[in-house]
Amino acid sequence: MTDLQQKPAILMLADGSVFRGKAAGKIGTTTGEICFNTGMTGYQEIFTDPSYFGQILVTTNAHIGNYGARQEETESGDVKIAGLVCKNWTVPFHRPLADSSVQDYFEDEAIVGISDVDTRAIVRHIRHQGAMNAVISSDVLDEKELKKILDATPSMEGLELASQVSTAEPYTFGEPDAKYRVAVLDFGTKRNILRCFTERDCYLKVFPAKTSLEELLAFEPDGFFLSNGPGDPASMDYAVATAKAILKLEKPLFGICLGHQLLALAVDIPTYKMHHGHRGINHPVKNLISGHCEITSQNHGFGVSPDAINDNLDKVEITHR
Known part of the structure; x- marks a missing residue:
C-alpha cells in the first residue's frame, strides 16, 4: 500500500447512499452512471471497452491489480470507464509480462477509483434499486458538495456517446485478400470483435460513426x-437512418450490443433503459433453433422491447431469448 492509496475516498449514489473507502488511481473526482460487471478475470479488457464510456464500474471480483497492466490486453486505445469501485486494490503485481501496476496505469490515464468498500453490498443495492448516477471523490469529501456535483450529472438515458468514442478516421483491419469485405460502423467497437471477424476470413474497413452510406458503399x-458502443440508441437518429438505408440494399447487416439495438430501431421496434443492465461473461441465453442453452458475454444497459418484437414478427425472427 502506498501513501496515495491510504487517502480517504467517498462514493455517493444518486439516491443518497454513501460508501467510504480509500483512494485508488488518480486523486480527483469523477461522475457517471454506476454499473457492475461479474467477470472474474480480464479487468483490463473491461476497463478499455468503449461500451463502458461514461460509467462508473463496480467489480464483483474482489482483487484488482494483482496481475498488473499490459498494453497488448486492451480493447481500445485508452481506459474508457469513468471510474472504478473495487474491494481490494493491489499495487504490487506478479506477472513478468505486465508493463506496469494498475495504480500507475490509472494515474497515467487519469482514472479516479475507490477501494476498500463493500462491493457486495453495492452490487445488491444496484440490483434492487437500479442503475443510477454516482460520484467518486478523493479530493472532495464534503457530502453536500458531492451532492451538488451529482445533481449536475446528466442521466444516461437520452445521451448520445458513440460519436465520442468512434474512430476519427477510417482504417482497415485484416488481410485484403480475405473472402469477405465488411464495412464496420464504429460506435465504440472492441478490438476482439474485429479479430473475430478476421478469424472468419473477413477484411474490414472501420468507419466513423457518422459516415454516409455513399462512403460505406465505396468500399464495395x-x-x-x-x-x-455506449449511450442511448434512441438518441442516434443518424445511425438509425443509415441502418434503414442499408436494409434496403438487401445485403447482410449484423449488429452487436448498441448495433443490435440500432437495428431494432431501424425496423421500428423501440428500445428501453434496463433496470440495471447485463454486464458479465456468464449470461445464459436459450437458442430457440437448437433448444440448447448458451453462455454469453454481455455488456449493455439498454434492451429491445420484447412486447414490440412480438407485435412485429412479420418483420423479424427471434432466434435467441
Whole structure:
C-alpha cells in the first residue's frame, strides 16, 4: 500500500447512499452512471471497452491489480470507464509480462477509483434499486458538495456517446485478400470483435460513426456491421437512418450490443433503459433453433422491447431469448 492509496475516498449514489473507502488511481473526482460487471478475470479488457464510456464500474471480483497492466490486453486505445469501485486494490503485481501496476496505469490515464468498500453490498443495492448516477471523490469529501456535483450529472438515458468514442478516421483491419469485405460502423467497437471477424476470413474497413452510406458503399462491402458502443440508441437518429438505408440494399447487416439495438430501431421496434443492465461473461441465453442453452458475454444497459418484437414478427425472427 502506498501513501496515495491510504487517502480517504467517498462514493455517493444518486439516491443518497454513501460508501467510504480509500483512494485508488488518480486523486480527483469523477461522475457517471454506476454499473457492475461479474467477470472474474480480464479487468483490463473491461476497463478499455468503449461500451463502458461514461460509467462508473463496480467489480464483483474482489482483487484488482494483482496481475498488473499490459498494453497488448486492451480493447481500445485508452481506459474508457469513468471510474472504478473495487474491494481490494493491489499495487504490487506478479506477472513478468505486465508493463506496469494498475495504480500507475490509472494515474497515467487519469482514472479516479475507490477501494476498500463493500462491493457486495453495492452490487445488491444496484440490483434492487437500479442503475443510477454516482460520484467518486478523493479530493472532495464534503457530502453536500458531492451532492451538488451529482445533481449536475446528466442521466444516461437520452445521451448520445458513440460519436465520442468512434474512430476519427477510417482504417482497415485484416488481410485484403480475405473472402469477405465488411464495412464496420464504429460506435465504440472492441478490438476482439474485429479479430473475430478476421478469424472468419473477413477484411474490414472501420468507419466513423457518422459516415454516409455513399462512403460505406465505396468500399464495395459484401456486408455491414453495426458495432457495440455506449449511450442511448434512441438518441442516434443518424445511425438509425443509415441502418434503414442499408436494409434496403438487401445485403447482410449484423449488429452487436448498441448495433443490435440500432437495428431494432431501424425496423421500428423501440428500445428501453434496463433496470440495471447485463454486464458479465456468464449470461445464459436459450437458442430457440437448437433448444440448447448458451453462455454469453454481455455488456449493455439498454434492451429491445420484447412486447414490440412480438407485435412485429412479420418483420423479424427471434432466434435467441
